[in-house]
Amino acid sequence: xxxxxxxxxxxxxxxxxxxxxxxxxxxxxxxxxxxxxxxxxxxxxxxxxxxxxxxxxxxxxxxxxxxxxxxxxxxxxxxxxxxxxxxxxxxxxxxxxxxxxxxxxxxxxxxxxxxxxxxxxxxxxxxxxxxxxxxxxxxxxxxxxxxxxxxxxxxxxxxxxxxxxxxxxxxxxxxxxxxxxxxxxxxxxxxxxxxxxxxxxxxxxxxxxxxxxxxxxxxxxxxxxxxxxxxxxxxxxxxxxxxxxxxxxxxxxxxxxxxxxxxxxxxxxxxxxxxxxxxxxxxxxxxxxxxxxxxxxxxx
Numbered sequence: 001x002x003x004x005x006x007x008x009x010x011x012x013x014x015x016x017x018x019x020x021x022x023x024x025x026x027x028x029x030x031x032x033x034x035x036x037x038x039x040x041x042x043x044x045x046x047x048x049x050x051x052x053x054x055x056x057x058x059x060x061x062x063x064x065x066x067x068x069x070x071x072x073x074x075x076x077x078x079x080x081x082x083x084x085x086x087x088x089x090x091x092x093x094x095x096x097x098x099x100x101x102x103x104x105x106x107x108x109x110x111x112x113x114x115x116x117x118x119x120x121x122x123x124x125x126x127x128x129x130x131x132x133x134x135x136x137x138x139x140x141x142x143x144x145x146x147x148x149x150x151x152x153x154x155x156x157x158x159x160x161x162x163x164x165x166x167x168x169x170x171x172x173x174x175x176x177x178x179x180x181x182x183x184x185x186x187x188x189x190x191x192x193x194x195x196x197x198x199x200x201x202x203x204x205x206x207x208x209x210x211x212x213x214x215x216x217x218x219x220x221x222x223x224x225x226x227x228x229x230x231x232x233x234x235x236x237x238x239x240x241x242x243x244x245x246x247x248x249x250x251x252x253x254x255x256x257x258x259x260x261x262x263x264x265x266x267x268x269x270x271x272x273x274x275x276x277x278x279x280x281x282x283x284x285x286x287x288x289x290x291x292x293x294x295x296x297x298x299x300x
Contacts, residue, residue: 041096042066050075050084059254060247077113082124106130139190142273151200157186158204162211179208179222187225192232195277201225233281
């Protein structure tokens with residue numbers, strides 16, 4: 001904060017520059033310097049002071065992940081490590097002047113952790129221990145088998161945006177424009193990491209067709225839900241092939257691929273929902289590929 005308080009700022013008010021002032025309580029969230037200060041401060045405070053976890057054998061170790069103003073902490077389900085995490089958070093609050101929202105925060109343990117150990121962790125932690133993390137940044141965080149209920153909120157959002165009263169006041173061009181807007185704002189973010197159930201895709205297509213009053217998608221630039229879903233998941237496969245330096249690529253590669261090839265598409269009993277989507281994308285990739293040996297000096 002000494003760097004912030006030692007600077008002088010001014011504001012443009014109706015195109016008129018105001019006088020200079022010195023900030024004394026930090027920067028607001030919209031300030032361009034705010035994310036930089038947040039990242040720099042969090043990297044220092046959340047330096048590895050507890051033993052990080054390893055998701056897969058030989059994979060990268062994880063102690064914390066920062067995204068905008070959200071923080072995800074990882075540690076072993078041991079009371080000593082949990083106590084270190086809580087002490088670190090307490091130190092963070094005392095030094096930064098910020099407070100952790102215990103209502104929005106959640107703690108979850110692996111399925112292998114016994115009930116007695118969970119109770120011991122809950123006695124130490126001030127953050128509620130839950131069995132389901134729900135949604136984060138609009139994404140359903142699912143463990144295990146996926147059911148229709150997971151995407152109920154997702155489908156309801158699309159249904160509300162394509163309300164009947166909007167259909168009655170818009171012409172065909174306006175309805176097509178609204179459908180495109182909905183598919184690029186609500187659908188894309190979930191489709192890029194989830195392989196949606198066939199029931200969900202059919203329902204989305206039915207709502208869009210009904211909103212267009214029975215019109216077909218051809219010529220309107222509106223894609224079918226399943227094709228859009230596969231196209232977005234294919235981008236994950238492309239990243240795994242060409243951007244192996246990314247953290248999520250390293251984690252998934254070591255956990256599900258190992259020393260084998262991505263194209264082997266090895267089956268697992270309980271894969272993550274993201275890897276399940278990548279498996280469907282790989283099948284789609286292979287179906288559209290044909291390998292042939294070229295001339296000398298060219299690639300295969």
